[in-house]
Amino acid sequence: MSHSSHSSPLAPDLIARFAAIVGKANCIFDPEQLRTYECDALTSFRARPGLVVLPGSAAEVVDVVRLARDAGLPIVPRGAGTGLSGGALPHPAGILLGLSRMRRILAIDFDNQWMRVEPGVVNLEISKRLASHGYYYAPDPSSQQVCTIGGNVAENSGGAHCLKYGFTTNHVLGAKVVLADGNVVELGGPVLDPLGYDLRGALVGSEGTLGVVVEVVLRILRKPEATRTFFATFPSTDEAGAAVSLIIAAGIVPAAIEMMDRLAIVAIKAATGVDWPDVGAALLMDVDGTIAEVEHTAAEATRFAKQAGALEVRLPRDAAERETMWRGRKSAFAAMGRISPNYVVQDGVIPRSEIAPVLREIERLASDAGLRIANVFHAGDGNLHPLVLYDAAVPGQEELAERTAGEILKVCVRTGGSITGEHGVGADKAPYMADMFSDADLATMNMVRCAFDPESRMNPGKVFPTPRLCGDRPGKYVPHATETAGLAGRG
Structure with missing residues (x-):
């Protein structure tokens, strides 16, 4: 390519x-x-x-x-x-x-809890800017130290704390967008529920196919009064998955609940030096809110973890140890470089109840391919991040790893899930869109794109499994006679 x-x-x-x-x-x-x-x-x-x-x-x-x-x-x-x-x-x-040069914070309104930023503002810089006022920005992708708000809007990024607080779409109030013809439109604004069609909802997650975002109005939140974190280890992902199910079924809504399997833990330890034991799986969980609420829910969650078979439950001694725990989790992708020359990361979603059987199926796929697969994921909402490890120096291994990653996406769809939770479709997952959506579904999505960009010039070749022009009729593509004769081609 x-x-x-x-x-x-x-x-x-x-x-x-x-x-x-x-x-x-x-x-x-x-x-x-x-x-x-x-x-x-x-x-x-x-x-x-x-x-x-x-x-x-x-x-x-x-x-x-x-x-x-x-x-x-x-x-x-x-x-x-x-x-x-x-x-x-x-x-x-x-x-x-x-858009990396456009990194100004244009306005902050603490009374109404919003701020206006340019697309090149780094995600974590927002919370740093707000911290002294007792506010923060909730979506926290693992790359938040470097990823920018414009990219977060394009991909509808999530992060560890999206279980309780939602994805980027739940925190974008409005946006200024340059359309493909150069016209500028404002979608939404600094209010929670603007009148009219929810065009900002169509924009967030559209992966750059509708226009260029040049300003974003973000919702900002008050910092919770207290946060409690625990780190629990388990013999295997079966017990860890059972703990997640017990916690969520009890009505507890953690701010975050993350799972890592043995291979992921090995990589994280090698990269960060965290003193985590060699176990089959681990959960890292945050609960936040008022002090009375978090003390109660943390105690209940700990009880459920032990009921599910936890080997150990650790509580961080101080804020520094809590930060170390989360740094370990957020460095998981990069940590794979310590145990493998190359890897493919996938991003599928499954029902929480299917965590254990799907992980067993992923293990079978790894065995069949002769590859190792590490698993790190947002367990609370079933968002998997399997990392297929390979060596590009071995002929055919890269293609094998990519095929195996694709098979994992098909497993997610078969269990009632999705081919992406927060990484987007882009070029990588476009071939799998048809596993999840019908021709009519894809044609309808394309009609939305064409309403914004009739010439299909914005980020062409992404999202849709085959090239779709705005003059295409819904349904399977049938070549025009001129194409069949070799006189013309599709853009």
Whole structure:
């Protein structure tokens, strides 16, 4: 999927016009520098962009999009490049629109609990900025130290605490968006329930296919009075899964409840030095709220964990130890580098009641493929993150790992789940959309995209399993006679 070239496929005079908008330093066309932008965090998908443009303001985004429209060029918006589904995979003959320079916090309204930010603001920086006032921003992806709000909006990012507080879509009140024709629209605003169609709901999670987000209005929350954390170890994922079911069935809604299997624990220990024992599985759980509430729910959750067969339940001695526990969990993906040269991370969802049988099926798939699979996931909402470990130096292993990861997604769908919980569809999961949705479903989704982008120029080739143009009729694609004769092709 790699694209190599000695120079940009765009004409020099056109490149000069983009440079005139954003400045020469922010217009990248040197082949070696373009390599930086060939992929997001899913490095097995690569394509060299035709041109990288880094605007510094909403006005510059408008001018770039209008020039791209006039030139008939596709546009791929990009945040920090931390996505894990190939959502920011460039178009070889298009514009990669990087929004990392747009990182201003524009307004904060503590009385009404909202703030307005540009898309390049880093997720964790928001909570740091709000901390002294007793507020924070709830969605906390594992990459929150580097991922940006624009990318979070595109992918509807979640994180460990989405069980209680919801995903990005639950915290976006409004957005300013530059459409494919260069027009600017405002969807929603600084209110919880604006009038009219919920177009902000359509925008969040649309993976850059509807437009370029240039401002976001976010909901901010008061910090809870207290948080209690526990770390419980188990002989296997069966007992850990049973503990999750008991806790949730009792009506307890943890702020977060994360599970790691033995292989994940081995990697995390190697990478971070946490003093976790060698066990079959572990749960890391937060409960928050008023002091009386958290003391009660933490005690109940501990009781259920022991009832399910916990070997040990640890409570952090202080805030520093709690932070260490969570740093261990959030470093899980990166930690795989300590035990494997390469890995593919997947992101499927299953009903909580299916955790144990699905993990056994994943173990069978690993055995059949002769590969190791580590499991880290948001156990409370059944969001799995299986990490298929492989060695790219061994011929055929990368393709085998990717096929095995795809089989895991099919298992998720068969058990009543989904092919993605928070990483998005992008280029990686597009082939599996048809396992979950009918032709009519996909055609309806495409109609929404076409309402925003009739020429399908925004992030083309993502989400949909086959190229879909806005003139396509719903249902299976039937080639036109000119295509059959070799006189024409689809974009």
